[in-house]
Amino acid sequence: MTDTPHRRGADRTEAIMRTTLELGQKIGYARLSMEAVAAHAGASKQTIYRRWSSKGALLLDSLLSLNEPGLDYPDTGDLVADLRAQIHAAVDLLAGPAFGPLFKALVGEAQHDPQVAAALNERLIAPQADKTVARLKAARDQGQLSPGFDLALAMAILSGPLYFQLLITQEQLTHEYVDRILDALFAGMRPRPPMPAAQAGPPPTPGPHRRARG
Structure with missing residues (x-):
């Protein structure tokens, strides 16, 4: 494979994101910093800040790079x-x-x-x-x-x-x-079965009203 500037840039980006995940797992997100990632990845801070505006943006790209x-x-x-x-x-x-x-x-x-x-x-x-x-x-x-x-x-x-x-x-x-x-x-x-049809026939006739006897 030809070693081109584009290929070197892609390799550097991949290394930075891999380092972000590895370091984040080791020390936690609260202690993670762009400077720490740069040091462990062997990249300059300028390279990282030029590519990612914040630690959160870097972590998002790093997690998405897993591409499961x-x-x-x-x-x-x-x-x-x-x-x-x-x-x-x-x-x-x-x-x-x-x-x-x-x-x-x-x-x-x-x-x-x-x-x-x-x-x-x-x-x-x-x-x-x-x-x-x-x-x-x-x-x-x-x-x-x-x-x-x-x-x-x-x-x-x-x-x-x-x-x-x-x-x-x-x-x-x-x-x-x-x-x-x-x-x-x-x-x-899930689809529900239709309700069964009501039985045909006239409604029941109410019985005669009876007055209560005193």
Whole structure:
């Protein structure tokens, strides 16, 4: 492979992002700094600041560089199985011991950095939501879901408990918890059989009114 300036730049960017993740795992996001990343990656501070405007932006790019294929939806024809496989993979990546603390730190950073918040939504949260809604729509079109079910609401119901447990209660996210969410949600999303027709016939005739005897 020809060693070009573009190739060297890509290699340097990859090394910086890899160092960010490794160092972040080791010392935590609070102690992570652009200067520390530069020193460990063998890059100048100017190189890092020219590419990333903040520590949060650097961490976001670094996490997205993982590019785990498990976050793409399978389509086996079994909607619940496909959702389970994708959400299990997301939980393993975003809430696992390796990167869970860094992901939570990134969400926290987004609360007071509008640029990080916009980038996080545009590049991670919204694309995953779109994939979920698209998979739900395909299942609805195939008759696997109630035709009138609100797919955007289904997406919110699917993801809300995960973020609540990950960020608010900070309890461990497990595959079993994901399965409970899916079971509860799909009890209401599956098509319901039509109500049986009422028995034909005249309504019962009320009996004669009798006055109470004194």
